[in-house]
Amino acid sequence: MNLTLKIWRQKNANDKGKMVDYKISDVSPDMSFLEMLDVLNEQLINSGDEPVAFDHDCREGICGMCSLYINGEAHGPDRGVTTCQLHMRMFKDGDTIYIEPFRAKAFPVIKDLVVDRSAFDRIQHAGGFISVNTSGNTIDANAIPVNKQDADTAFEAATCIGCGACVASCKNSSAMLFVGAKVSQFALLPQGQVEATDRVMNMVKQMDEEGFGNCTNTGACEVECPKGISLENIARMNSEYLKASFKG
Amino acid sequence: MSGILNSSIGRKFAMALSALFLMFFLLQHFAINILSVFSPDAFNEASHFMGTFWAVQFILQPILIIGIVFHFTMGIILELKNRRARQVKYAKNNGNANSTWMSRNMIWTGLLIEAFLIVHMSQLWWHEITVKYISPMKEDPTRYYHELVEHFESPVIVGIYIVAFVFLALHLLHGFNSAFQSIGANNKYTKALKGVSKVYSIGIPVGFIFIALYHHFAH
Numbered sequence: 112m113n114l115t116l117k118i119w120r121q122k123n124a125n126d127k128g129k130m131v132d133y134k135i136s137d138v139s140p141d142m143s144f145l146e147m148l149d150v151l152n153e154q155l156i157n158s159g160d161e162p163v164a165f166d167h168d169c170r171e172g173i174c175g176m177c178s179l180y181i182n183g184e185a186h187g188p189d190r191g192v193t194t195c196q197l198h199m200r201m202f203k204d205g206d207t208i209y210i211e212p213f214r215a216k217a218f219p220v221i222k223d224l225v226v227d228r229s230a231f232d233r234i235q236h237a238g239g240f241i242s243v244n245t246s247g248n249t250i251d252a253n254a255i256p257v258n259k260q261d262a263d264t265a266f267e268a269a270t271c272i273g274c275g276a277c278v279a280s281c282k283n284s285s286a287m288l289f290v291g292a293k294v295s296q297f298a299l300l301p302q303g304q305v306e307a308t309d310r311v312m313n314m315v316k317q318m319d320e321e322g323f324g325n326c327t328n329t330g331a332c333e334v335e336c337p338k339g340i341s342l343e344n345i346a347r348m349n350s351e352y353l354k355a356s357f358k359g
Numbered sequence: 360m361s362g363i364l365n366s367s368i369g370r371k372f373a374m375a376l377s378a379l380f381l382m383f384f385l386l387q388h389f390a391i392n393i394l395s396v397f398s399p400d401a402f403n404e405a406s407h408f409m410g411t412f413w414a415v416q417f418i419l420q421p422i423l424i425i426g427i428v429f430h431f432t433m434g435i436i437l438e439l440k441n442r443r444a445r446q447v448k449y450a451k452n453n454g455n456a457n458s459t460w461m462s463r464n465m466i467w468t469g470l471l472i473e474a475f476l477i478v479h480m481s482q483l484w485w486h487e488i489t490v491k492y493i494s495p496m497k498e499d500p501t502r503y504y505h506e507l508v509e510h511f512e513s514p515v516i517v518g519i520y521i522v523a524f525v526f527l528a529l530h531l532l533h534g535f536n537s538a539f540q541s542i543g544a545n546n547k548y549t550k551a552l553k554g555v556s557k558v559y560s561i562g563i564p565v566g567f568i569f570i571a572l573y574h575h576f577a578h
C-alpha cells in the first residue's frame with residue numbers, strides 16, 4: 112500500500128510544533144502500525160532527517176506505553192486494541208492518515224508524538240494501593256472470601272493499563288475512566304476497605320490538581336479504551352467519593 | 360462535606376441534582392399544561408392553585424429560579440474549565456466514532472433553552488408577577504385559560520416554542536441518563552431506566568409542542 116502520513120512534529124516541549132506530510136510506499140497490510148512507523152523512520156534516517164519520536168515498549172498490548180491519535184481516534188479506528196496491535200489492514204491503499212500525540216493540558220508533549228503521562232503515576236501514588244505488612248507473617252490473600260461477581264468486576268477494573276486513551280478521546284480531557292478503574296479495583300474488595308475513604312478523596316484531589324477536565328458522560332472513553340473499561344467504574348467512583356465526602 | 364463544589368465530582372453531583380430537579384419541574388409543568396387540552400376548567404383550577412398557594416409561590420418558585428440559574432451558570436463554568444483542559448486542538452478528531460452529537464453539544468442545546476427561557480419568562484412569568492405583586496389586580500380564577508389561548512395565537516411564538524422544545528429533547532436525550540451516572544448510579548435499575556429516559560426526553564417536548572399547536576389551530 113502507498114500512504115500519505117500527516118504527522119505532528121515538535122522538537123521539544125517548548126517548540127510550537129506543526130503537522131508535516133510524509134509519503135510512504137510498499138506498506139504491507141500485515142504490518143502493525145508501529146512497524147509502519149519504523150519503516151518511515153528508517154527512510155528518514157537514511158535520508159539524514161530526524162526520525163519521528165513515538166512511545167512503545169511491549170508491542171503486545173499489555174504495557175500501555177504506545178499512544179497516538181490516529182485519524183481522529185485514540186489508538187486508531189480499530190476497537191479494543193492499542194496502537195501496537197493495530198494493523199495496516201485497517202487502512203486502504205492511497206489513504207491519508209493523521210497521526211497526532213494524545214492531547215491534554217495534563218499530558219504535555221515532550222517531543223513529536225511522545226507525551227508525558229506521569230500525571231497518572233502521581234494519581235496512583237496518591238492512593239492507588241493498599242498498605243499490607245509484608246514483614247514475614249503475610250496473610251494469604253485467599254483467606255478472605257470474596258464473592259465471584261465482585262472478584263470478576265474488580266479484576267476487569269484492574270485490567271486498565273494506564274495508557275491514557277480515555278483522556279485523549281474525551282472532549283473534556285477527563286481522566287475519570289482511569290481513576291474510576293483504579294478506585295473500583297479496590298472498592299470492590301475487602302482488602303480495599305481500610306483505606307477506602309482516603310483513597311478516593313486523595314486520588315480525585317490529585318486528578319483535579321493535574322488539570323484534567325470534568326466528565327460529562329459522553330462515553331467516548333469507554334468506546335476507545337483498549338481494555339473495555341466500563342463507565343460503571345466512573346459511577347462507582349462518584350458514589351465512593353460522595354460517601355467519603357459525607358463521612359468528612 | 361466542605362467545599363464540595365471545589366472538586367470535579369462535587370460539581371458533577373451538584374449539576375446532576377439541579378438537572379434532576381429541573382426534569383421533575385418540567386413533568387409537573389407539563390401535567391398542568393396538558394389539562395388545557397382536555398378541560399379549560401381543570402386547567403384554570405390547577406393554575407389558580409399554583410399561582411396563589413403560598414408554599415408554591417414563596418418556597419417552590421424561589422427554589423426553581425435558583426435551580427435554573429445554578430444549572431446554567433455551572434454548565435457554563437464546567438464548559439470553560441473543560442475547554443482549558445486541552446489547549447492544543449486535534450487537527451483531526453472523529454467524535455462521531457465514539458459519542459453522540461447530543462453528548463458533545465450540551466452547552467449549545469443548553470444555551471438555546473436558556474434563550475427560550477428568557478423570552479418565556481419575560482412574557483408569561485413576568486406578567487404573573489406583575490398582576491400578582493407589582494400592580495395587583497383582583498384575581499380572576501378563570502383568566503389562565505384565555506391567556507394561554509391568546510399566547511398561542513401568534514405563529515412566531517409557536518415557532519419559537521417548537522424550536523426550543525426540539526433542542527430540549529436533544530439536551531435530555533443525553534442529559535437524562537447522564538444525571539444518574541453523575542450521582543453514582545449505574546446498575547441494573549439505571550439500565551432499565553434507559554427506556555424511561557427515551558420516553559421522557561422525546562415525550563415531554565413533543566407533548567409541549569402538541570399543546571402549542573393544538574391551541575394555535577383549535578380556536
Ligand code: HEM
Nearest residue numbers: 327375378381431434465466469470473534535537538541
Ligand atoms: C428546563 C431546562 C433544562 C433541563 C431539564 C436540563 C437538564 C439537564 C440534564 C438532565 C443534564 C445532565 C446532568 C448531568 O450530566 O449530570 C444537563 C446537563 C447540562 N445542561 Fe441542562 N437542562 C436545562 C437547561 C439548561 C440550560 C438553560 C443550560 C444553559 C447553559 C444548560 C446547560 C447544560 C450543560 C452545559 C450540561 C452538561 C454538564 C454536564 O453534563 O456536566 N441546561 N441538563
Ligand code: SF4
Nearest residue numbers: 271272274275277336
Ligand atoms: S481506562 Fe482504558 S483507556 Fe483509560 S488508561 Fe485505562 S486502559 Fe487506557
Ligand code: FES
Nearest residue numbers: 168170175177195
Ligand atoms: S507497546 Fe505496550 S501496549 Fe502497545
